[in-house]
Amino acid sequence: MALSRTACAMYVCDVIGCGPPPPPPPPMPKDILPYGLKPKKKWEVEGPLKRANWKTIIPQKMSEKAFWVKVQEDKLASPDILTGLAQKFSSKPVAKKNEDAVDKVHTLKKVKDLKVLDSKAAQNLSILLSGSLKHMSYDHIRTCVLRCDTTVLTADVLDLLIQHIPPADQLKKLSELKCKSEELTEAEQFAATVADVKRLVPRLRSLAFxxxxxxxxxxxxxxxxxxxxxxxxxKSSGKFAKILELLLLLGNYMNTGSNNAGAYGFEISFLTKLTATKDLENKQTLLHYLVETIESKFPDALTFAEEMPHIDRAARVSMENVQKSLKKMENDIKALEMDLNNARVPQSPDDLFNENMASFAVEAREQCDLLHSMFRKMEALYGELAEYYVFDPHKYTLEEFFSDIKTFKDSFASAYQENVVARETEERARRAREARATAERERRDRQHRYKQFVDMERAQDGVMDSLMEALQSGSAFSRERPRKKANPRVAGEDANEEESLVQAILQRIAAERRAQLSRSRSRSGLTGPLTSRELTNELLSNA
Incomplete structure (x- = not known):
């Protein structure tokens, strides 16, 4: 009776006296944190926030080398970052036309009946022969195959020949009918001509390779x-690591009170979903806030893309396709080496296959081995990256991973530009508001000065009117006579004094009127000094 591997091991150990093997270590309980990790800080949030819809990574799936083991995002927290986050993110079939395609069927004009080939194979060969090989004899084409002349047998011609050359059994039949070539169609005549080339299709494949x-x-x-x-x-970008660390802080704060709170890490694919979380006004996204926070708090991290110049090309790299290409290359080289081994003895003087292809086979083998080595290194590095960011490299391919990084990089740059435009727009609006406020203040000041000027002119006009009235009534000259002095004045002195007073008053009135008239002329656009006639008329009109 066959024993299991474990039973056999126990039997051998019992015989030699080593005792039973030690039991496997028990799995780590889910509530015990590995690698010295500590429980995440629980944030206090006023009011509900929109959630960061990420997929978290549990610590038990992390290795000691994982990026998330070293992250301490709570050290990046500051009141303005968290307050701003809370303010911004508080929660609050085309019919297809069925077009019938008309297939154009090219029928082969049958002059002769086909002996071996079917109509489709003959038609394909005829189309090929009527193309770039149109003016060549079939014997010349055969010679080019033997001589490996790729000036005639270009890559496209070789691909078509490989595709449309009849199988070996049909070639054998056509070779036997070569003596009756006049009874064969053009396509069959060509096939019969090249049918005697040994290992024809492998040779064509080696030439195409x-x-x-x-x-x-x-x-x-x-x-x-x-x-x-x-x-x-x-993996080595410190700026990208800072962004992930800050994003872990923001997400944990937003998810306070939910099942996704207190996360130790998140899947990298979450980077492409930041634009799905809108702010309270539905104008900006979580990505815009992340960019704004980085710009104000960690400006060096804005240029993280400069540390990843190969991301765009890597986003188009399919490891599966590269592996297939290398495998096909390996098979083509093996086939070429086999053909060279079988072609040591030339078929004819025109057979130059070994001479032309031997050095190429050596070069291709060296290059193929080098590429295989490079591929294994890339595969190992991606495995390390998967361990670092904790994901399954078979489920999350290299192409998908770097496509997500590229999408985030491009979206990050767009969000930064949109933030700049928004700030410039807000600055222009602020300057416009200030300009309008300044203009309004100046308008009010002008109105106030004009009112003061009008009041002053009215007051002056009242004084002038009072003086003129006093002159006309003579009250300006009535005053209490002083007592007679010991030495009385000479007769006529009082009259002269009154006359001087009148002259002084008239001069003052004239000066005031001249100034007032000058202001009126200035407002009316008139220039030049006042004439005596204008002044006299002005005084008389007010007398």
Whole structure:
């Protein structure tokens, strides 16, 4: 009776006296935090907030090397960050047209009956032969195949030949009918001509591989280089780490009181969902607030994208496609090496396959081995990145991971520009409000000065009117006569004194009227000094 592996081990240990194997360690309880992690701080929030809809990472799934083990996001907290967050994020079928495509069927003009090939295979070969090979004889094409002449057999021609060359059994039948070529169609005549080339299709495939080789290298190698560099850049970027740490703080604060509160980490895919959380006014998003906070508190982190120059290219790298390309390359090289081994003896003097392809096979093998080594390094680095950010690399592919990072990077830059535009718009509006307030103050001041001026002129006009009235009535000259002095005045002195007083009053009136008239002329747009006639008329009109 067969024993299980464990029973066998116990039996051997009993025989040699080593005792039973130690039991496996029990799984760690979910309530015990590994690696010295401490419970997350519980925030006190006034009023409900919108939630950060992330998928959290439990500590038991983390390794000691995980990024989240070292994160201490509560040290980034400040009252203005959390208060601003609470203020901003308080909760509050096209019909398809069915177009019938008309298939144009090109019928082969049958001059002769097909002996071996079916109509579709013959038609495909005929189309090929009527293209770039139109003016070449079938024997010349056969010679080009033997000589590996890729000036005639271009990559596209080789691909079509590989696709449309009849299978080996049909080629054998056509080779036997070659002597009766006049009875064969054009397509069958061509197939019969090249049918005697040994290992025809493998040779064509090797030639096609050599023609496509630069294209394969130019696609695969940069992808591996970009993927490798991007893995190293994301893991080593201190600025990106600061953003993740700050985002963990914001999310935990927003999720206070929910099942997602007190998270130790979140899935990287959450970075692409920041724009889904709108603020109270539905104008900005959580991403805008994150950018604004970074700009004011951690401005160095704004340029995190500069530490990841290979992200854009890495976002287009599919490890599965690279692996398939390398596997196909490996198979093509093995087939080429086998063909070279079988073609040591030339088929004819025109057979230059070994001579032309041997050095290429060595170069391709070296390059393929190098690419395989580079791919393994990229794969290992991505595995380390998966351990660092705690995700399954088989479920969250390299292409998806870097696409999410690229999306976040681009959205971050857009949000920053939108914040700048919003600030500039607000600044222009503020300056416009200040300008309107200044203009209103100046208008009120002008009105107040004008009112004062009008009141002053009215007061002056009242004084002048009173003086003129006093002159006309003579009351301006009536005054109490002083007592007679010991030496009385000479007759006529009182009359002269009164006359001097009248002259002084008239001069004062004239000066006041001249000034008033000058102001009136200035407001009316008139210039020049007052004439005697104007002054006299003005005085007489007011007398």
């Amino acid at each position: 050599r023609e496509h080789y630069p294209e394969i290298i130019s696609e695969v190698k940069p992808d591996i280089v970009s993927g490798t560099a991007a893995c190293e850049e994301v």
